[in-house]
Amino acid sequence: MPAQHAVKVCVRVRPLSPSGPRKTRSCILTPNGTTLTLTDPTAAMASSAILGQYANVEGKSEAYQRQYCYDHVYHPDCPQSTVNETIGVSVLKNSWDGRNTCVFAYGQTGSGKTWTMLGDEGGLVKFILDGLWRAKEDVEVEQKSEAAPMDLTTFNFGCSYIEIYNGQVKDLITNTSPLKVREHPTLGAYAEGLSIVRVQSYNDVISLMRSGNAARSTRSTKANKRSSRSHAVFTIIFEQITVRDSGEGGEVRRRSKINLVDLAGSERVKNTGATGGGLLEANHINKSLSALGDVIKSLAKAKTSNQTALGAFVPYRNSVLTYLLKESLGGNSVTFMLACVNPAVESFEETLSTLKYADSAKKMVTSVTVNESVKKGKTSGDVAKLMMEVERLQQEKEEMLQIMQEVIATPSRHQQQQQHEQLPPPQQQESHHEKIAHQQQQYVSIQTPARKARPNTDLPIPVLVNLNPDPMFTEKIRYELIPGVTTVGSHETNDVVLEGESVQDRHAVVSYEPQTGLLMIANFGSAATWINGDKVPVKQNGETCTVTLKDGFRIGFGKQHIFRIELNGEEIKADYEFAMREMELKGWGAFGKGEAEGPDASMMNSSVINDVGTVLDVVKLAEEEEVFQEQQRQRQQLMQQQQQQQGMEGLPEEFEEMFREMEVPSPTVEDHLQQQQQHPPETSDDSSDTVPYTSNLQSPKDHPKPVADDILNTINSKLADFDEQLARVNEEEKRVRTDLLKVGVNTPQQQNLGRPPSGSGSGSRSGLLPHQNPEHDSPFSIYGYNPAAVARAQGGSGIIGTPGARDTSRSESELEFMEYERAVQQQQRVSPTGSEAVTVVLNADGVREELNRSFVDKNRAAIDSLRREIRNSPDSFDNMIDEIMGSDSPVAKAMEMESIMKSPPAMMDAPKENTFETSTPGFNAPVVIKTAEMKREEARKRMRERQKMRASSGVK
Numbered sequence: 042m043p044a045q046h047a048v049k050v051c052v053r054v055r056p057l058s059p060s061g062p063r064k065t066r067s068c069i070l071t072p073n074g075t076t077l078t079l080t081d082p083t084a085a086m087a088s089s090a091i092l093g094q095y096a097n098v099e100g101k102s103e104a105y106q107r108q109y110c111y112d113h114v115y116h117p118d119c120p121q122s123t124v125n126e127t128i129g130v131s132v133l134k135n136s137w138d139g140r141n142t143c144v145f146a147y148g149q150t151g152s153g154k155t156w157t158m159l160g161d162e163g164g165l166v167k168f169i170l171d172g173l174w175r176a177k178e179d180v181e182v183e184q185k186s187e188a189a190p191m192d193l194t195t196f197n198f199g200c201s202y203i204e205i206y207n208g209q210v211k212d213l214i215t216n217t218s219p220l221k222v223r224e225h226p227t228l229g230a231y232a233e234g235l236s237i238v239r240v241q242s243y244n245d246v247i248s249l250m251r252s253g254n255a256a257r258s259t260r261s262t263k264a265n266k267r268s269s270r271s272h273a274v275f276t277i278i279f280e281q282i283t284v285r286d287s288g289e290g291g292e293v294r295r296r297s298k299i300n301l302v303d304l305a306g307s308e309r310v311k312n313t314g315a316t317g318g319g320l321l322e323a324n325h326i327n328k329s330l331s332a333l334g335d336v337i338k339s340l341a342k343a344k345t346s347n348q349t350a351l352g353a354f355v356p357y358r359n360s361v362l363t364y365l366l367k368e369s370l371g372g373n374s375v376t377f378m379l380a381c382v383n384p385a386v387e388s389f390e391e392t393l394s395t396l397k398y399a400d401s402a403k404k405m406v407t408s409v410t411v412n413e414s415v416k417k418g419k420t421s422g423d424v425a426k427l428m429m430e431v432e433r434l435q436q437e438k439e440e441m442l443q444i445m446q447e448v449i450a451t452p453s454r455h456q457q458q459q460q461h462e463q464l465p466p467p468q469q470q471e472s473h474h475e476k477i478a479h480q481q482q483q484y485v486s487i488q489t490p491a492r493k494a495r496p497n498t499d500l501p502i503p504v505l506v507n508l509n510p511d512p513m514f515t516e517k518i519r520y521e522l523i524p525g526v527t528t529v530g531s532h533e534t535n536d537v538v539l540e541g542e543s544v545q546d547r548h549a550v551v552s553y554e555p556q557t558g559l560l561m562i563a564n565f566g567s568a569a570t571w572i573n574g575d576k577v578p579v580k581q582n583g584e585t586c587t588v589t590l591k592d593g594f595r596i597g598f599g600k601q602h603i604f605r606i607e608l609n610g611e612e613i614k615a616d617y618e619f620a621m622r623e624m625e626l627k628g629w630g631a632f633g634k635g636e637a638e639g640p641d642a643s644m645m646n647s648s649v650i651n652d653v654g655t656v657l658d659v660v661k662l663a664e665e666e667e668v669f670q671e672q673q674r675q676r677q678q679l680m681q682q683q684q685q686q687q688g689m690e691g692l693p694e695e696f697e698e699m700f701r702e703m704e705v706p707s708p709t710v711e712d713h714l715q716q717q718q719q720h721p722p723e724t725s726d727d728s729s730d731t732v733p734y735t736s737n738l739q740s741p742k743d744h745p746k747p748v749a750d751d752i753l754n755t756i757n758s759k760l761a762d763f764d765e766q767l768a769r770v771n772e773e774e775k776r777v778r779t780d781l782l783k784v785g786v787n788t789p790q791q792q793n794l795g796r797p798p799s800g801s802g803s804g805s806r807s808g809l810l811p812h813q814n815p816e817h818d819s820p821f822s823i824y825g826y827n828p829a830a831v832a833r834a835q836g837g838s839g840i841i842g843t844p845g846a847r848d849t850s851r852s853e854s855e856l857e858f859m860e861y862e863r864a865v866q867q868q869q870r871v872s873p874t875g876s877e878a879v880t881v882v883l884n885a886d887g888v889r890e891e892l893n894r895s896f897v898d899k900n901r902a903a904i905d906s907l908r909r910e911i912r913n914s915p916d917s918f919d920n921m922i923d924e925i926m927g928s929d930s931p932v933a934k935a936m937e938m939e940s941i942m943k944s945p946p947a948m949m950d951a952p953k954e955n956t957f958e959t960s961t962p963g964f965n966a967p968v969v970i971k972t973a974e975m976k977r978e979e980a981r982k983r984m985r986e987r988q989k990m991r992a993s994s995g996v997k
């Protein structure tokens with residue numbers, strides 16, 4: 042949407058010339074902020090008749106003065122930088138945003154236009170160029186930095202430099218003239234053939250500008266030693282191209298055109314003394330400036346009469362200058378009019394004219410748009426997808442190339458034919474068996490029924506060869522019809538397993554007798570079997586029919602499977618197409634559609650049907666075969682079970698037998714019981730020899746031996762007692778934990794009770810070890826005790842080991858204790874309250890029982906092994922016990938423990954009464970140990986006291 046921009050009008054008053062006549066040094070302009078007061082020296086002079094008083098206009102009558110107000114007024118002492126920072130910065134900002142900008146420097150000759158625009162001491166053009174380049178470089182540096190923006194912007198700079206001299210356009214860069222001015226329907230007027238030079242660096246553009254300045258038409262006039270005799274337009278085309286990697290992606294192009302116009306100075310011919318060529322120049326200059334004035338007036342008028350600049354008539358075409366700068370004057374441009382004036386008294390008329398021009402220009406309004414085009418493009422994600430797609434296509438291309446190369450390398454069908462013809466015919470070189478073998482090698486699959494061994498005979502074995510519509514698969518499967526019966530059907534127990542439509546579980550049976558060469562086929566039930574296109578009759582007179590097969594016969598099973606019989610290697614072989622044609626002709630095509638099915642099939646009158654008398658034999662044979670197979674399956678299952686028991690699963694049969702002979706099964710309880718059953722103990726002197734293999738192991742429960750039973754009962758009852766003890770200990774633990782809670786020591790959940798700390802031995806229950814429950818609120822989540830800790834506390838040593846180092850000189854319990862102390866120390870360090878008094882109530886019975894239980898647990902494996910030994914040698918049980926009980930072995934200890942658990946002694950070495958202080962840092966508070974005995978004693982004491990009290994009070 043275009044925005045209305047009023048043309049910014051600025052006036053620069055040049056300093057008075059230090060040289061020249063006195064009059065020249067008289068000032069008629071008084072700047073004050075943005076206003077400028079012009080004094081008419083003639084009127085003032087006439088009024089006051091005071092000559093030489095014009096320097097100060099204050100106190101003069103308003104009749105001699107006119108005030109003008111502008112956007113900026115630069116007084117004579119204003120440095121160039123002030124102009125740059127106002128007009129120049131505004132031009133830069135608008136251009137960066139993509140708006141066209143234009144600066145006209147207008148004024149009489151010698152008023153300082155060129156000085157302001159192109160002056161060597163930093164004119165406006167140089168400032169704008171410098172500003173653009175610095176901004177560009179800042180962006181480029183930012184884009185190269187680590188914190189680079191996602192979008193990438195590149196810049197294009199182009200510049201052109203023309204002059205309009207005597208109404209003609211000259212390219213100051215290429216020094217070519219005149220250039221024709223044409224009008225483009227959308228771009229407007231342009232100088233045909235104008236060079237727009239793409240500049241890469243700031244220095245490039247400055248040198249271009251200077252060379253253009255040098256090429257410009259100048260002349261020395263009375264007013265200016267080096268007066269510009271032409272209008273010069275220096276144009277910068279500035280383009281920013283931003284490839285967006287953010288947002289919707291795509292590309293944004295911003296383009297702005299900066300027209301910097303240094304107009305030729307208007308002049309009064311009589312003042313400049315122009316003659317000849319100078320006069321012509323002056324006329325052209327004045328004419329064009331007059332046209333410019335007309336355009337400005339028209340545009341101002343259009344604004345005041347509320348007409349749009351485009352709607353009102355504006356005489357742009359009246360001069361090349363206005364024609365070429367049409368857009369900058371009344372179109373899409375942010376335009377600055379810089380009027381340069383000379384404050385000298387003799388320049389009054391020119392200054393007045395310039396100020397009036399400038400005043401009119403204030404009313405000019407342009408319609409400005411941002412020159413931005415957005416190309417919707419691909420985001421980086423899209424680009425990534427495209428890259429992947431390209432990669433995939435390349436891969437596909439490579440594959441295709443490879444295939445093509447292979448195709449090229451592969452001989453054509455014709456070439457293959459030729460190669461084949463060159464080879465000697467295989468029949469001439471091979472015997473019949475070699476031929477069969479050779480043929481077999483060419484087949485993908487040769488099926489020989491697994492349950493049948495291929496007979497070692499020279500007699501030919503007929504083969505069922507598959508026929509398939511696809512040449513790739515035809516004749517690739519061969520089923521050897523081993524002498525005897527071959528069953529065909531979809532069930533996996535058949536010799537030839539065929540799946541698919543209309544193939545029955547038991548479909549057909551083929552019998553072959555090599556001695557007679559008789560090959561016959563018969564259907565099971567109502568199965569559809571086809572021989573050379575004829576359907577085999579299901580039954581005739583209630584009996585199944587058989588068909589004698591011959592070499593080359595085609596057989597169809599159901600609707601899908603077609604085979605050919607190969608027996609003697611017939612030269613002429615029917616292929617799939619032949620078989621199909623024949624079958625379709627004879628009724629195959631109607632099969633499955635309710636036609637030609639049933640007993641009235643087409644083969645009823647066929648010559649290949651055998652006598653009905655032979656049918657029963659074949660079917661009976663097949664049924665017998667089925668029974669045999671069932672028995673085989675059962676036998677195999679049984680064998681597999683035996684193999685599993687013997688660990689011989691998967692061994693070849695010949696090895697199985699060998700292993701059976703060698704195998705000495707490890708004596709399991711069941712084996713021994715079995716052995717005892719077969720060989721009673723009284724005659725078992727030599728029974729320790731090889732245990733004969735039997736596949737009929739019976740459960741010992743079925744044949745119990747009274748002695749073994751007793752032993753088992755004894756062990757079981759011991760275990761039951763033991764379990765009872767364990768339950769009691771658990772109860773005791775619970776009670777201790779409750780006591781601990783009562784005195785303020787937190788305990789973990791039951792499931793954590795008795796779990797050893799990691800690394801203290803799996804399965805061990807040696808004492809209630811310190812355990813920190815991570816879910817517990819208190820940092821003092823210590824519970825229970827460690828028996829070794831008690832002993833250590835009594836001994837008072839409490840040495841803390843080095844963390845992590847395994848001290849082999851210490852017992853496991855000592856190390857555990859040290860772990861415990863370390864844990865306590867760690868807890869102590871994180872305790873918010875520091876040392877706390879903790880009373881731990883210990884139960885001596887619990888200590889003892891826990892010790893025992895732990896020991897038994899640890900030696901559980903040994904006990905189990907002992908139990909097995911007892912079972913296996915029941916006679917020597919008592920002796921073994923005696924022997925074991927007298928030894929120091931773990932087993933003996935375990936047994937002893939079991940015995941203790943059964944009838945525990947009154948007390949172990951727990952203290953009768955003790956109060957002590959632990960040496961554990963942080964636990965200096967007294968720890969009172971009260972044993973169960975102590976408690977009982979206390980209870981008895983209380984009882985006695987109560988009895989005494991009752992006795993003394995007379996209460997019974």
Ligand SMILES: Nc1ncnc2c1ncn2[C@@H]1O[C@H](COP(=O)(O)OP(=O)(O)OP(=O)(O)O)[C@@H](O)[C@H]1O
Nearest residue numbers: 055056150151152153154155156265268269305306
């Ligand atoms: N602001 C200024 N400060 C100092 N000197 C100035 C200033 N403006 C102009 N001059 C002096 O005035 C002389 C003439 O200025 P300049 O050539 O810029 O005038 P001009 O308007 O371009 O004239 P022309 O139209 O004839 O080309 C310069 O050589 C310079 O010395």
